[in-house]
Amino acid sequence: MVNVIIVFPKIEEAKSIKNLLIRNGISVTKVCTTGAQAAQAADACDDGVIICGYKFLDMMYSDLENYIPKYFDMIVLSSKKNYEEVRDSGVVCLSMPIKSMDFVNTVSLTIENLLWERKKRKSRPKERTEEEKKVIKAAKLKLMHDFEYDEQDAHRYLQKKSMDNGINIVEMAYMILDNSDCF
Template identity: 40%
Template structure:
């Protein structure tokens, strides 16, 4: 389930939107009335969606979007007069007066997009730091020298040990280095 931060300058607006979302299966993690509160709440979450209005007591939505981590998307609800009409990265706009059906469909679209992005990120292999790669290379060199393995055999051996022990390649390489 997506982490949702509901943020409007008027607390009653935030509670109203939170209620609509909650009745339809979207649990709001935080209710905020200022941009600073939103940023503080975002620090506690790894990613999510900020449902907000145009203006807060301390900033407007554009400033908030610039300060939010990239793992957050924004659904801005405001009158058409407030929206400049420009497409902005990470911001979806819904006009007032708000239709509940539009809100729910837009939320579902944003949640699905966030899931697809997370799935795509998880499917890509994690990039190792140069230090981690150096440890793996050192472990392979030790195995090649002491056990007469080829580089491919040493790499396969480290991979198999890693899978058997449920550890990362780097942790397995560190164990091999410390044992030898």
């Protein structure tokens, strides 16, 4: 599920948009009237979409954009006079008035993009810590010394053993360093 936060200075406007989205199968996480409330709600989430107006009681959309986490997208509903400014800032902007289905389709597309980015982010291999890199390097050096492997062969051996035993390469490196006579 993607978090959807709605921010408008008038609670009636925010609730109206919330109801429109819910009727079209999009769940809404939070409805806010200030940018501070929205920033706080966004901090509690990993990613999501903020749907907002141009100006709130305490800040403008551009201020809010600076306070939200980097994996949040923003859709600004703005009057025609502010449309160019918002669009030029790189934020998705929809000019009011807008047809409800165009709005819902834009939100749905933004959510699909976020889900795709989340999947892509999670599929990336995590970066190893310096300690983990040192352990792997030490295990390879030990294999190179004990079995006269070159570095590439030592790495391949380490990978194969970790896959054969169903453990990650760092754990296998620790095992090799602890007792290499078993390997």
